[in-house]
Amino acid sequence: MSAATQDPAPARIALVLLGAALAAAIFLLPLAAVLAEALRRGWEPAWTAISDPDSIAAIRLTLLVAAIAVPINAAGGIAAAWAIAKCDFAGKRVLITLIELPFSVSPVISGLVYVLLFGAQGYFGPALRAYGFEIIFALPGLVLATVFVTFPFVARTLIPLMQEQGREEEEAAATLGAGGWQIFLRVTLPNVKWALLAGVLLCNARAMGEFGAVSVVSGHIRGQTNTMPLHVEILYNEYMFVGAFAVAALLALLGVVTLAAKTLLETLTARRIGEHA
Amino acid sequence: MGASAIAPRSASRHQALPGLGLTLGVTVVWLGAIVIVPLAALALKPWELGAAGVLAALSEPRVLAAFRMSFGGALAATLASVPVGILLAWAITRYRFPGRRVLDALIDLPFALPTAVAGLALTALFATNGWLGAPIEAVTGWKVAYTPAGVIVALFFVALPFIVRTVEPVLRDLPAETEEAAATLGATRLQTIRRVVLPALAPATVTGFGLGFARAVGEYGSVIFIAGNMPMVSEIAPLLIIVKLEQFNYAAAAAVGLAMLVLSFAILLLLNLWQRRLRRGQR
């Protein structure tokens, strides 16, 4: 940076300090508050709250929901990215807009739409119920709402990257005799694996942490349809603050770890790009 | 809706790379089942009440108050996040200082932190006995938690990263020559920033504003703990949907949901047009 675009030192220091102070207040204080509240009475009560059977059930359910929802969106995202980046068809912009649509929809509406479809007064609810299928207030509803909310994550990270990488390597592989799956597994996937991993991580964090959408479809049955974020809410509403904050701290840890992993992945890919340049 | 508009350019047109049929098929099924059909249900359901019924459901004072809270709160919070966002983006793109990478990573925290956790944390911070709530009340006498101010604080937290992350790449790619040119033409540093740098950031800022605003309008988890949820005062529109659902009034819930979506898409569209005009003006 040249002297002309360099701000004077006092301004620089003041701006950095102000930025750091703001960031600390906005981002670090909440994290610290969660931890402080969780450990207000020491480790023991916090640990008891987390190892409570209802909490364990909530953790299990959260893991299960994410384990179903994330692969669905990863598969869909990869398929969409392949079609958009490596093939020719009309309507790509429309498709991309539709894929990103769920990001602009309120989580509560994301849950609501499935209640409208499968709830007691929904379009298909009564019929499905007659055959014994429970969707709302049951696992399928939680999964559907979670898939909706985390829908664009993988597609969004892959599409621009795969478009930027172009098709030459894939075309070269095709002229050398490789079939579709061989091209994908041996040529495309190795080139996007870190981005895919980052997308999956973000998708997973959101899936495990989702609150509004699952809150609408869950029915809040303890031990059965309560995910971790919902469990936090119940504990909080029952004035079991230590328990609520202890489970929240666990979720916060998930967020922080995700963030750290994402930053690491970005550093890795940036370094690789640097090597190529 | 979209499925018919998306089709291979012509049936006989070969593709150099295989897999279009499979991948587009998977995409359309995935998109249709998860997004299109459910949103179609949202678009249809309210009309069970009839047009007059929808209007009546939306013009209830409690509904109107909730819309004012959600949209007004989102507007205030996103506006407040613009200067802070630009400042943070400036700090992490223009300066090298210890902890810059940590700061950079932290900005994404609202993306990665579960919303319920953020809500709980902000409530604890801004409660009358909280680390921030207590001093604020002592100095100004204002309460933050359980008031509309609390809603705005939570939405600010949610919207901020969108501003930073859209402004940041533009700021980074801004050619140093333009600033140097301004300096050679006799502009002071402040003049350069005000007349050269900030206008260049305008389109990205509008885009970031739109993204942050859209997210904030629909936000639920971060808000619900700190809002206090008093009808007519600090109740947000998404909560009202849940209230209507608990009353088994699906159509009214759908009406509120649809109105929220239509309104926020209309605002996004306007922002998009504005952003394009700004961008064109710069070319």
Added chain:
Amino acid sequence: MTVEIEKLVRRFGHNAALDGVSLALHPGEFAALLGPSGSGKTTLLRILAGLDFPDAGSVRIAGTDVAGVPARLRGVGVVFQHYALFRHMTIAENIAFGLRVRPRRLRPAAADIARRVATLLELVQIPDLAGRYPDQVSGGQRQRVALARALAIEPSLLLLDEPFGALDALVRKEVRRWVRGLHDRLGITSVLVTHDQDEAMELADRIAVMDRGRIVQFGTPRALLDDPQTAFVAGFIGEANRLRGEVRDGWLEMRDLPVPMVRVKGRDGPVEVFIRPADLLVAPSPRRHGCVEVALVRPETESARVVVRCGASLLDGVAPTQVGRILPGVLCDVTVRRLTVFGEDGAREDLHLVDAPGCVGAGASI
């Protein structure tokens, strides 16, 4: 392996990238597709490779129509413009790729693949680079890897898409000769796409000159130089002075440059006249009042290149002798040894020289 292309049409929206292209290649021939960017040469190459598909027309390779055959089953080797090497594979893995992706029953044993890769590395003269990654070697080496990778599948047809474009000028000449040598040893029918006429002239047995989706002339380098069929070819291949002229009553007239008596058989009207610099001889005028003024002189080993001002135009010519007396500002005579005339539609006009080519300046004093 013969290649027969008939009446290929490929449209992108309203633009025809290929507008009725026909071409037949002999087995073992090295052909070049030469044209400016956007002339359709890369589209034609991609159709041959099976990476793009025509809207009409047919391609037959070794007598078989390949319309429905996907790229992966064509056995056509391609060297891509930017090589398209697989970044995450070593150079040996890149070369082995085409063998490793074969169906199990056609796949050579691992040891055979290793041997074949070693042979190819030897062939392209980079045996030491097997374990390196593409971003660890130079541009010229990458180009060799791309060639070896394409040759690994023992292609019946080898396509080279601007393969020398990414190399710097010094390496380019050397690699070019080496590629031609390799072609002569292996005898694979090859098609080179290029916009660089030097490259095409040096490498190819025959050159197809393309312009706006059509092949305007297909012939040996010599034929293109000596016998251009259209104004485009005359202007694109080799250097030429382009002058506007007019045919009146069957006689060629030019405002700036008086020429010998030339009868033109076509209709009267404006024409374009091409004169190669080597056919424009500049000589000192014995009477010191020649018809052209020397503007620039650049000595070369045998003769000198001279730029002369002739009316409003600047023309390139050669001065074979007495270089010392040709200096900027001196008035000289010029002799046109040979010229080519094209009508307004770009097609060549038949000429009939009445007067033997003579000294213009002496004949017609201005």
